[in-house]
Amino acid sequence: xxxxxxxxxxxxTLEPQQERxxxxxxxxxxxxxxxxxxxxxxxxxxxxIADHAGLTPGSVxxxxxxxxxxxxxxxxxLLERQDEVLRATTPEIARExxxxxxxxxxxxxxxxxxxxxxxxxxxxxxxxxxRGRTPFGRKASRLEIQTSEQLINLFLTHTERIxxxxxRRAVALGLMMVTSTAFEMIVAHQDLSAWKHLLPVDDxxxxxxxxxxxxxxxxxxxxxxxxxxxxxxxxxAAAKRWRERTSQNV
Numbered sequence: 001x002x003x004x005x006x007x008x009x010x011x012x013t014l015e016p017q018q019e020r021x022x023x024x025x026x027x028x029x030x031x032x033x034x035x036x037x038x039x040x041x042x043x044x045x046x047x048x049i050a051d052h053a054g055l056t057p058g059s060v061x062x063x064x065x066x067x068x069x070x071x072x073x074x075x076x077x078l079l080e081r082q083d084e085v086l087r088a089t090t091p092e093i094a095r096e097x098x099x100x101x102x103x104x105x106x107x108x109x110x111x112x113x114x115x116x117x118x119x120x121x122x123x124x125x126x127x128x129x130x131r132g133r134t135p136f137g138r139k140a141s142r143l144e145i146q147t148s149e150q151l152i153n154l155f156l157t158h159t160e161r162i163x164x165x166x167x168r169r170a171v172a173l174g175l176m177m178v179t180s181t182a183f184e185m186i187v188a189h190q191d192l193s194a195w196k197h198l199l200p201v202d203d204x205x206x207x208x209x210x211x212x213x214x215x216x217x218x219x220x221x222x223x224x225x226x227x228x229x230x231x232x233x234x235x236x237a238a239a240k241r242w243r244e245r246t247s248q249n250v
Contacts (some may be wrong), residue, residue: 001221002132006059009046010132014225017059024055024059025063027053028049028050028053028055028057028060028063029070029074029077030053030075031049031050031052031076032044032049032053032071032074033074033078033120034069034162035048035049036071036120036127037051037117037119037121037123038073039120040119040123040126041071041123041126041127044067044071045067046060046061046064046066046067048068048246049067049070051190063104066126067161072136075124075127075136076136076139076143077130078124078145079140079143080143081149082147083143083146083150086147086150086151087150089154091153091154091157092182093124094155094158095157095158096159098157098160099155099161099221100212100215100216100221102154102155103155103212103215103216104208104212106151107178107182107211107212107215108208109210110178110179110182110206111182111186111211112204112206114182114183114186114187115186118186118187118189121183121187122187122188122189125147125187127134128140130167148172148175151175152168152171152172155171156171157169161219161221161222162219162220162221162223163219163221164218164219164220167219170218170219170220171219173218174218174219175215175217177215177218178211178214178215180205181211182211185199185201185207211233221244
């Protein structure tokens, strides 16, 4: 009987300790991502990350032997969360959203995210580059491909609207063109002022509109006519009103 009580007390003591340990780890990983975005790869030192997380450097070193190991874990966790967020949109949901509206929503989220997280995305690209053949690099690549395949499959719920001879390849390459263009214009941190007369450098609304037009044109998506066209126009107008209300409330 006494042994059971002792075991029970140990279990009750251990569970809160484990929970605190998990919370401490999550706080540390969030701090690593925040410091990486604020100070870049070189400035994301372990002491600075520890201070940002409210921890001692010693407690960080007990979990990770160096900065690289910590950043690798934090970045992989970020990629996994992005994958989980996308999974919330099921093929059934995507199918119910008109293709043009769905395309606008995806491109809007890409542009908004790139604009808000540009320093972090630059730092992540710098960190990942050159680690492609490491276990970390291979896992990061698998996660990125996995997320891309999920998004491609969501677009393919509208295959009947896509007139490109190879829909899957068209969606994959189209998304790569969209993300690469947005990355270069928003994240790459180069002076594009000389291109203002040719490109929507400082006009995200125009950029989103052009990326949407280019993507749908490449897929061979044709404008709907008749009742179908009228319904899509109404849905587009409703989506535009929703975006305008949302932007005003931010």
